[in-house]
Amino acid sequence: MDKSVGKHFKEYRERKGITQEELGAQVGLSSNFISAVERGLKFPRYENFIKILNILEISADDILCDVIDYPAGTKASILSEQIMKLPVSEQHRILETMEFLIEQANRNLK
Numbered sequence: 349m350d351k352s353v354g355k356h357f358k359e360y361r362e363r364k365g366i367t368q369e370e371l372g373a374q375v376g377l378s379s380n381f382i383s384a385v386e387r388g389l390k391f392p393r394y395e396n397f398i399k400i401l402n403i404l405e406i407s408a409d410d411i412l413c414d415v416i417d418y419p420a421g422t423k424a425s426i427l428s429e430q431i432m433k434l435p436v437s438e439q440h441r442i443l444e445t446m447e448f449l450i451e452q453a454n455r456n457l458k
Contacts, residue, residue, distance in 0.1 A: 351388035352414040358386040360404045360411070375399045 360379075361371055361382075368382040380416050384390040392400060401408060409422045431439055 350415045353391070353411055354386045354388035354414070356411045357382075357400070360406050361386070364404050366403075371400065371403065374403050 361368070368379040371377075372379045372382045376399075377392070377396060381390060381392075385392060390424075391397070392432075397408075401411070407422075409416075413423065431442055434442070443444070
């Protein structure tokens, strides 16, 4: 399994503020298995993967974003929704930063 996938599992678990033991207990897996998942050594079965996503309140894209090619559009939509909830001044600041980064990326591609 790709180590970045395990890194994302750990990142979102920690953001949620739960331990490996707590996550394992909620899913019905050992903390050792959760540790192995976070280290990129194992991947949970489909039903446990779904349970973990629901417990962490995230999507599969959040976990698999580095190993599949299409999630950029989904992530862009999610970020767009989050930006629209911010005050207008913050929206402008973020969009200006994004425009700058896009210009830099386009220059690097030439």
